[in-house]
Amino acid sequence: LIVKKLSDRYNVFSIVAYQNLIGVFFFLPLFFLLDFKQFIQVVPTWDVIKPLLSLGVFASTFAFIFFTYAIKNLGISKANIFTNAIPVLTAILAFFILDEEITPVKMAGILVVVLGLFLSQLRRGMFKGLFRKRDTEDFLLRN
Numbered sequence: 001l002i003v004k005k006l007s008d009r010y011n012v013f014s015i016v017a018y019q020n021l022i023g024v025f026f027f028l029p030l031f032f033l034l035d036f037k038q039f040i041q042v043v044p045t046w047d048v049i050k051p052l053l054s055l056g057v058f059a060s061t062f063a064f065i066f067f068t069y070a071i072k073n074l075g076i077s078k079a080n081i082f083t084n085a086i087p088v089l090t091a092i093l094a095f096f097i098l099d100e101e102i103t104p105v106k107m108a109g110i111l112v113v114v115l116g117l118f119l120s121q122l123r124r125g126m127f128k129g130l131f132r133k134r135d136t137e138d139f140l141l142r143n
Helices: 002-009 014-033 048-072 076-097 104-121 133-140
Strands: none
Touching: 002 014, 002 133, 014 076, 048 076, 076 104
16 A cells, blocks of 8 residues: 555656665665675676576566556555465466376465465446346245
8 A cells, every 4th residue: 555655756766776776774784694604605697696686677667667657556455465476476487387187286376376366356336137036036946
């Protein structure tokens, strides 16, 4: 809700920049308290730095930019509904990029999520009257 109000007044990039800055001030002390000793023991090679940059840039920054943009243009309710599609997109990208298998269980999960997204976007009242009391009583009396 705060992001929606802020997006009316500020640029999406500014909102995400401030979110990241606040996150740095919040998590940096925790990092120094809990993980710094293990972190300095790791040799900084490209194989170590690349995933950290990927998580920092793509998962944190770009994802928040797109989500804030969606909130600004779609509204908070619709933007939150589509966060349910993240596991579906992850499974599809993992299939194409990482050659992961799409098992029947994954396919069933994908179908459930897509069906849920579809049903959540239908207009209210579309099924209104489908199960009216009179129709149910008529059905029970006939059978």
